[in-house]
Amino acid sequence: MHRFANPTRFLRLANAVLPWLGGLTVILFGVGLYQALVISPADYQQGETVRIMYVHVPAAWAALSGYTALAIASFTFLVWRHPLADLAARAASPIGAGFTAIALVTGALWGQPMWGTWWVWDARLTSVLILFFLYLGHMALVNAFDDSDRGSRAGAVLALVGVVNLPIIKFSVDWWNTLHQPASVLRMDGPKIAGEMMTPLMIMAGAYFALFGVLMILRIRSLLAARRLRQLRLAVQET
Amino acid sequence: MGRFWAIMSRDLTLARRQGADLAMTVSFFVVVVVLFPLGLGPTPGQLAEIAPAVLWVTALLAAMLSFDRLFQQDAEDGGLDQLALSGLPLAVVALAKALAHWLTTGLPMIVLAPLLAITLNLNTEAYGALILGFVLGTPIVSLFGTVGAALVVGARRAGVLVALIVLPLTIPVLIFGTLAIDAAANGLPIRVHLLMLSAMLAAAIPLAPLAAGAALRQALE
Numbered sequence: 401m402h403r404f405a406n407p408t409r410f411l412r413l414a415n416a417v418l419p420w421l422g423g424l425t426v427i428l429f430g431v432g433l434y435q436a437l438v439i440s441p442a443d444y445q446q447g448e449t450v451r452i453m454y455v456h457v458p459a460a461w462a463a464l465s466g467y468t469a470l471a472i473a474s475f476t477f478l479v480w481r482h483p484l485a486d487l488a489a490r491a492a493s494p495i496g497a498g499f500t501a502i503a504l505v506t507g508a509l510w511g512q513p514m515w516g517t518w519w520v521w522d523a524r525l526t527s528v529l530i531l532f533f534l535y536l537g538h539m540a541l542v543n544a545f546d547d548s549d550r551g552s553r554a555g556a557v558l559a560l561v562g563v564v565n566l567p568i569i570k571f572s573v574d575w576w577n578t579l580h581q582p583a584s585v586l587r588m589d590g591p592k593i594a595g596e597m598m599t600p601l602m603i604m605a606g607a608y609f610a611l612f613g614v615l616m617i618l619r620i621r622s623l624l625a626a627r628r629l630r631q632l633r634l635a636v637q638e639t
Numbered sequence: 640m641g642r643f644w645a646i647m648s649r650d651l652t653l654a655r656r657q658g659a660d661l662a663m664t665v666s667f668f669v670v671v672v673v674l675f676p677l678g679l680g681p682t683p684g685q686l687a688e689i690a691p692a693v694l695w696v697t698a699l700l701a702a703m704l705s706f707d708r709l710f711q712q713d714a715e716d717g718g719l720d721q722l723a724l725s726g727l728p729l730a731v732v733a734l735a736k737a738l739a740h741w742l743t744t745g746l747p748m749i750v751l752a753p754l755l756a757i758t759l760n761l762n763t764e765a766y767g768a769l770i771l772g773f774v775l776g777t778p779i780v781s782l783f784g785t786v787g788a789a790l791v792v793g794a795r796r797a798g799v800l801v802a803l804i805v806l807p808l809t810i811p812v813l814i815f816g817t818l819a820i821d822a823a824a825n826g827l828p829i830r831v832h833l834l835m836l837s838a839m840l841a842a843a844i845p846l847a848p849l850a851a852g853a854a855l856r857q858a859l860e
Contacts, residue, residue: 478853526810533807540803544794553857554790558804561786561850 405482407624414617421613428607435600449513454600456506458608459499460528464566466496466612467531470538471563474556484620486552487627489559490542491619495612497535504528515579523572524580527565534562642727643735650739660708665747668701672755683760690759691820694769695776695813698748702780703805705744707798709736709788714858719792723859730852737778737785737848745777761824768823768833772816775836782847783808789854811839 436454443450470492477485507525508518519525542548542555573582584593593601654661675693676686713719722732752773753766761769787805791797819832 478857526814530807530810533803537804537807540800541790541794544791544796544800546795547793550793550858550860553860554794554854557850557854557857558790560853561808 405480405484407484410484411621411624414621418614418617421610421617425607425610425614428603428610432600432603432607436604440596440600441594446514449510450597452506452510453597454604456503456510457601458605459506460503461605462608462612463496463500463503463528463531464569465609466492466499467534467559467562467566469616470496470559471566474559477552478556478560486549486556487620487623488616489556490552490623491616493535493538493542493555493559495615495619497532497539499608499612500528500532500535504532520579522579523576524569527569527572530565531562531569534558534565538562642725643731646722646727646732646735647739650736651742654739654743660705661743661747664701664705664744665751667704668697668748669751669755671697671700673758676758687760687762687824690756690761691765691769691817691824693759694752694756694820695772695816698752698773698777699780699806699809699813700802701748702744702777702784703802704798705740706784706788706801706805707791709740709785710792710855710858711788711797714792719855719859723855728852729855730848733785733789733851733855734844734848737781737851740785741778741781745773745781748777749773761820764826765820765824768819768829771829771833772819772836775833775840776812776816779812779836779840779843780805780809782843782851786847786851786854789851789858792855792858812836815839 432454437451440451440454442448470489473485473488473492476482477489504525511520512518538555538558541558542551545551545554570583573580672693675689679685679689710719713722723729725732749770752769756766756769784801784805787801787808790804791801794800815832815835819829819836822829822832
């Protein structure tokens with residue numbers, strides 16, 4: 401891990417990976433969306449509305465993984481003080497917030513025809529909304545200090561505090577009697593979802609995670625550039 | 640242990656001598672609650688229905704007003720460095736601060752909440768749940784707020800920021816606090832909601848000071 405903490409080495413690796421990952425994202429989204437929207441069967445109960453699931457579920461997975469990534473990056477930054485981990489944390493929170501927003505909006509669009517309401521205050525929806533607020537709080541906190549390093553450290557502590565929410569989101573459907581359906585893919589007794597629906601769902605999940613990777617690389621790269629620009633400006637002022 | 644009490648009694652003394660700060664938070668609580676009957680019109684049934692939510696939300700908002708100064712003053716006059724050098728773990732310092740905060744804002748709100756509930760025509764059966772919920776819930780709010788206050792030391796617009804960070808974390812307290820009052824008002828058992836609040840308090844007492852201590856250490860660097 402320490403090997404890749406060097407920004408130059410990271411940039412070289414990232415620049416090499418980026419076109420491939422970008423291509424993979426486009427291909428996976430193309431295949432996944434075609435499978436999900438055209439090939440896969442309509443649900444016998446939900447009808448065509450089930451297709452929202454292929455956009456909604458991977459977004460929720462990406463939202464949770466985004467927070468996990470944010471927490472790991474924050475922990476790494478607090479313990480080893482890798483500047484790159486700080487940039488990764490700063491990069492992860494807006495991306496994670498974006499995926500959380502997608503999950504919330506697509507969930508509402510699905511809920512309107514299925515549950516007859518855009519929004520219910522059940523445990524799963526509320527805890528995901530809290531996740532969204534945690535992302536917003538992190539974004540606000542890291543940018544709230546004149547000394548940007550102080551913001552990074554405060555943000556890292558906040559990110560670790562918010563980890564409490566992750567198991568609550570995962571198990572909210574089991575602990576409480578919710579309108580949101582319980583887990584059907586990641587469960588102890590194996591997935592409970594038909595094969596012809598599972599395949600497009602997994603391809604879409606791959607597409608979302610590849611997109612996540614692309615966005616992370618792009619944002620870390622721009623944050624690195626911004627930091628270098630600031631250092632150069634300071635250097636020019638001093639001479 | 641002596642140093643723990645020293646930090647706490649210092650905060651309590653400060654709160655007593657600068658009585659206006661304390662009075663402001665508590666007055667905010669009273670004034671905002673009183674606004675609701677005025678805004679809604681005096682329909683007793685309607686008021687009783689929203690009373691649990693009004694009391695809890697207002698208590699949370701009033702608490703948020705008091706957090707931005709919790710460590711800021713100490714950080715500005717160097718007191719925070721002294722506390723760090725005292726040899727006491729920063730987590731314990733945070734716990735002492737949280738306890739002092741609860742005694743100066745949580746406790747007055749516990750006393751005032753039933754009185755304000757009368758103005759909102761809360762169902763008489765619900766007073767026990769209201770008081771018990773506040774007794775269990777306000778310390779959690781103080782502990783979470785201490786974490787937020789430690790995080791925003793030195794930030795621009797710290798007051799708004801601390802509310803933005805802490806309010807989402809207090810949503811579970813709000814949910815179970817109001818559920819307990821609603822259940823009591825409708826003659827349902829309140830035990831499970833109070834147990835949830837107790838569990839959160841039991842988790843927050845050791846964990847929140849640790850997080851606040853970590854945040855303070857970052858603020859001191």
